Amino acid sequence: MEIFEKLFPPAEYARRTRAVQGRMRAAGLDLIVAQDPANMCWLTGFDGWSFYVPQCVILHVDAANPVWFGRAMDAKSARITTDLPDADIVPYAERLIHHPVEHPYDALAALIRDRGWARARIGVEMDAHYYTARCHQHLAAGLPEATLGSNGDLVNWARLVKSPEEVALMRAAGEIVSAAIDRTAEVMRPGVPQQDIIAEVLHSLTRGVPGAGGDYAAIVPMMPVGEGTSTPHLTWTDKPLPTSGLAMLEISGARRRYHAPLTRTFHLGKPPRELADLAKIIVEGVDCAMEQARPGNTAEQVEAAWQASIARHGLKKESRVGYSIGLAYPPDWGERTVSLRPGDQTELAEGMCFHIQAGMWLADYGAAISESIVVTPSGADRLTRAPRDLIVID
Amino acid sequence: MEIFEKLFPPAEYARRTRAVQGRMRAAGLDLIVAQDPANMCWLTGFDGWSFYVPQCVILHVDAANPVWFGRAMDAKSARITTDLPDADIVPYAERLIHHPVEHPYDALAALIRDRGWARARIGVEMDAHYYTARCHQHLAAGLPEATLGSNGDLVNWARLVKSPEEVALMRAAGEIVSAAIDRTAEVMRPGVPQQDIIAEVLHSLTRGVPGAGGDYAAIVPMMPVGEGTSTPHLTWTDKPLPTSGLAMLEISGARRRYHAPLTRTFHLGKPPRELADLAKIIVEGVDCAMEQARPGNTAEQVEAAWQASIARHGLKKESRVGYSIGLAYPPDWGERTVSLRPGDQTELAEGMCFHIQAGMWLADYGAAISESIVVTPSGADRLTRAPRDLIVID
Numbered sequence: 001m002e003i004f005e006k007l008f009p010p011a012e013y014a015r016r017t018r019a020v021q022g023r024m025r026a027a028g029l030d031l032i033v034a035q036d037p038a039n040m041c042w043l044t045g046f047d048g049w050s051f052y053v054p055q056c057v058i059l060h061v062d063a064a065n066p067v068w069f070g071r072a073m074d075a076k077s078a079r080i081t082t083d084l085p086d087a088d089i090v091p092y093a094e095r096l097i098h099h100p101v102e103h104p105y106d107a108l109a110a111l112i113r114d115r116g117w118a119r120a121r122i123g124v125e126m127d128a129h130y131y132t133a134r135c136h137q138h139l140a141a142g143l144p145e146a147t148l149g150s151n152g153d154l155v156n157w158a159r160l161v162k163s164p165e166e167v168a169l170m171r172a173a174g175e176i177v178s179a180a181i182d183r184t185a186e187v188m189r190p191g192v193p194q195q196d197i198i199a200e201v202l203h204s205l206t207r208g209v210p211g212a213g214g215d216y217a218a219i220v221p222m223m224p225v226g227e228g229t230s231t232p233h234l235t236w237t238d239k240p241l242p243t244s245g246l247a248m249l250e251i252s253g254a255r256r257r258y259h260a261p262l263t264r265t266f267h268l269g270k271p272p273r274e275l276a277d278l279a280k281i282i283v284e285g286v287d288c289a290m291e292q293a294r295p296g297n298t299a300e301q302v303e304a305a306w307q308a309s310i311a312r313h314g315l316k317k318e319s320r321v322g323y324s325i326g327l328a329y330p331p332d333w334g335e336r337t338v339s340l341r342p343g344d345q346t347e348l349a350e351g352m353c354f355h356i357q358a359g360m361w362l363a364d365y366g367a368a369i370s371e372s373i374v375v376t377p378s379g380a381d382r383l384t385r386a387p388r389d390l391i392v393i394d
Numbered sequence: 395m396e397i398f399e400k401l402f403p404p405a406e407y408a409r410r411t412r413a414v415q416g417r418m419r420a421a422g423l424d425l426i427v428a429q430d431p432a433n434m435c436w437l438t439g440f441d442g443w444s445f446y447v448p449q450c451v452i453l454h455v456d457a458a459n460p461v462w463f464g465r466a467m468d469a470k471s472a473r474i475t476t477d478l479p480d481a482d483i484v485p486y487a488e489r490l491i492h493h494p495v496e497h498p499y500d501a502l503a504a505l506i507r508d509r510g511w512a513r514a515r516i517g518v519e520m521d522a523h524y525y526t527a528r529c530h531q532h533l534a535a536g537l538p539e540a541t542l543g544s545n546g547d548l549v550n551w552a553r554l555v556k557s558p559e560e561v562a563l564m565r566a567a568g569e570i571v572s573a574a575i576d577r578t579a580e581v582m583r584p585g586v587p588q589q590d591i592i593a594e595v596l597h598s599l600t601r602g603v604p605g606a607g608g609d610y611a612a613i614v615p616m617m618p619v620g621e622g623t624s625t626p627h628l629t630w631t632d633k634p635l636p637t638s639g640l641a642m643l644e645i646s647g648a649r650r651r652y653h654a655p656l657t658r659t660f661h662l663g664k665p666p667r668e669l670a671d672l673a674k675i676i677v678e679g680v681d682c683a684m685e686q687a688r689p690g691n692t693a694e695q696v697e698a699a700w701q702a703s704i705a706r707h708g709l710k711k712e713s714r715v716g717y718s719i720g721l722a723y724p725p726d727w728g729e730r731t732v733s734l735r736p737g738d739q740t741e742l743a744e745g746m747c748f749h750i751q752a753g754m755w756l757a758d759y760g761a762a763i764s765e766s767i768v769v770t771p772s773g774a775d776r777l778t779r780a781p782r783d784l785i786v787i788d
Contacts (some may be wrong), residue, residue, distance in 0.1 A: 001635070003585060003619055003620045003621055003622045003631075004622070004628075004631060005631065005633070045626075047629070048625070048627040048628050048629065049613055049614065049616055049627045049629055049725070050627040051725055052523065052613075052725035052726035052728075056409065071628075072712065072713070073625060073626055073712075073713055074625060074626075074627055075625075076624050076625035076755070077609055077625045080621070080622060080625065080628070081628075094712050094713040094714070095735075097714070097733070098717075098728075098730055098731075098733055100439055103521075106713055115782075124527070126526065126527045126528035126531065127497075127526045127527070127528035127529075128526065129446065129523065129524055129526065130523055130725075131526055131527055132520065132521045132522065132523065132525055132526060132527065133518065133520045133521070133525055133526065133527050133529065134520035134544075135521075135523035135528035136527035136530070137520065137551070150528075165558035193607055194599055194607070195601055195607035195608055195609075196601055196607075197600075197602035198600050198769055199596070199597045199608075200597070200599055201603040202593070202596040202597065203593045203594070203596065203597040204593075206589050206592050206593035206596055207589055207590055207593040208589060210634070213587055213588070213589035213590075213631075213632025214589055214593075215589075215629075216614040216629060219443055219446075220443065220610040222443055225397055226397045226450065227397055227474070228397045228398070228474060230470050231442075231467060231468060231469075231471045231474065232467055232468075233442040233443045233444040233467075233468055233471055234398075234441075234442050234471055234474070234475075235441070235442065235443055235609075237397075237398060237399065237607075238602070238606075238607030239397070250766055302710075318467075318488050319466070319467055319488040319491075320468065320488070320491070323492075330724045330725055331443070331446040331524075331724055331725070332446035334446075334492075336492055337492075339491070341489075361467055361470070
């Protein structure tokens with residue numbers, strides 16, 4: 001039995017490689033260094049939790065395929081999960097891990113020189129989570145004749161429009177997260193320790209749904225409770241849920257690393273009138289945003305529709321109302337490209353996917369009822385089937 | 395009801411701050427920028443999944459306490475989880491998130507200038523996972539009169555020796571991971587889809603044990619199967635477990651962000667003789683390493699004992715046999731300080747904790763039976779109670 005089923009055929013990775021090389025030509029780049037694990041996976045299929053040490057794929061504008069560069073013990077993962085030829089799976093020595101003076105990217109610079117690319121115009125991912133200041137410093141020191149600069153996250157931008165096969169994975173992730181929201185509503189009760197709720201959520205997200213097992217999400221379940229709902233990124237504690245009050249859950253289904261995130265707000269006991277009203281305002285605002293999320297409209301138009309809707313109730317959201325989603329690794333399921341906010345004039349196109357994060361974090365409490373959507377010719381289509389309202393636990 | 399119970403009293407955070415300031419004086423630094431989320435939490439208690447955007451604590455050598463700097467929507471998390479005075483919780487504007495030209499660290503540079511530290515000798519964490527090349531570039535550009543360089547990970551080094559209270563948390567994490575290994579042995583059966591095993595593992599790790607709920611681990615469960623065991627960092631797939639063969643599980647218990655990782659190797663059906671032998675060689679090697687893990691011995695002595703033991707059976711491990719552990723956030727539960735390997739002459743002391751990662755990844759298969767330990771006056775003490783052998787599933 002094959003131990004690993006590759007997600008896409010070699011032709012699809014070749015298509016992506018050509019698309020990225022086209023962007024490289026347009027940007028005047030000979031070589032890119034892609035360290036974002038999602039970019040590595042999208043370009044080659046490489047998958048594994050080894051991104052906590054320096055690793056990357058490099059792609060030359062004229063090459064047949066990218067080159068994987070990583071820690072010796074992870075080279076076998078590259079052989080198992082990618083179709084790259086052995087000559088293009090290049091390990092570095094174990095002694096470079098956490099070495100006080102040397103660094104794995106000394107070896108990366110040597111690889112680039114060995115391939116005859118010492119004088120290349122090289123584009124790196126300056127703000128990718130794991131591309132540290134020290135990675136950059138050692139790479140630059142080892143390539144004194146190269147021109148080193150930002151590649152403008154061009155691989156991230158190449159990932160923006162999803163193929164039908166990718167949208168199918170996003171929809172599977174949507175099924176997975178919908179099932180987990182259902183499960184949460186079953187188990188969330190006053191007095192239950194928070195970690196017991198999260199245990200059920202993770203169990204559901206990981207088992208997945210028939211035909212689609214769950215993968216790990218790029219972010220763990222976040223569940224602010226009570227006044228904690230006035231800020232979005234608190235995780236659970238082992239305190240019991242209150243007899244009466246708020247809990248907000250932000251989770252994502254993941255299917256083969258494709259994500260469909262969702263936020264829902266729960267109220268234990270009868271909700272105060274102002275909270276029920278806020279939930280309605282949010283859902284109405286999301287309706288207005290989705291109405292505008294169609295090919296040809298811009299990202300800022302989608303946000304403006306949301307903002308106009310909540311403004312009718314005297315509200316304003318300072319932070320963006322959404323961002324592009326797709327293939328992702330920790331620590332974030334956003335793609336770091338399009339934001340639904342003023343000034344982002346990206347034109348929406350069929351196959352783009354967004355998390356409309358319609359959360360209002362007020363001074364003492366908050367509520368969020370988000371949607372993950374795919375842009376279709378006829379407008380936004382939801383990736384999930386979770387109930388669109390405040391979920392009241394009586 | 396308080397929604398968040400702080401882990402340590404203000405005096406403990408003050409003690410840590412003074413200890414770090416002592417290291418800063420010794421290193422000739424006026425100011426440090428700590429972006430590693432574990433360093434942020436250790437210095438202030440700050441906790442939340444907001445490390446996917448730029449944030450940090452900065453500490454001046456003469457200041458009463460660190461200053462938290464982060465995204466506007468996360469400032470409330472800092473108010474909830476730390477004792478920092480409001481004036482030392484400094485948010486940056488939402489529009490700086492994923493901005494193509496501006497960057498949050500423009501605002502950090504402004505904050506440092508505003509505090510009168512424009513000409514400071516500043517130490518940053520050059521290789522911390524989230525301290526990107528772009529963070530460094532913007533910080534440097536905004537502080538032209540400062541001296542900017544590596545701080546030698548001095549906060550990480552300050553974390554190396556755990557207090558008795560921290561060791562108690564490590565032991566709780568050890569109880570949590572031990573229970574999860576027990577649960578895995580109950581559910582691992584031929585033909586079960588891999589994600590169903592992992593769902594049970596995550597459920598167990600998250601519920602925790604009586605008196606100690608589980609927190610999220612810095613790494614998701616890794617479970618290479620069959621030939622996948624020849625490389626350590628593959629995660630699960632939705633293929634069924636084979637009728638006969640290997641599965642390796644590397645997981646960690648986490649209690650209030652303190653970690654006790656553990657790797658165990660399972661064999662479905664009767665194991666081949668060579669595997670059973672390899673397991674015994676590994677356990678014997680770990681015994682020899684633990685025997686040397688006592689105050690006054692060096693990290694490389696511990697490794698040498700392991701290597702000498704397995705060498706008697708003709709084996710050699712290329713990669714380090716362990717590393718320091720403690721407080722951690724994704725993507726790694728290692729502390730990026732001490733490695734058990736040749737050349738590391740760190741002297742062991744009471745309260746240091748290590749993951750002895752005794753894994754042998756051979757050409758076609760592998761096995762690992764690790765231990766998380768704390769150094770006590772009388773030698774190494776295991777943090778877990780999982781069985782120390784190949785786990786055979788009949």
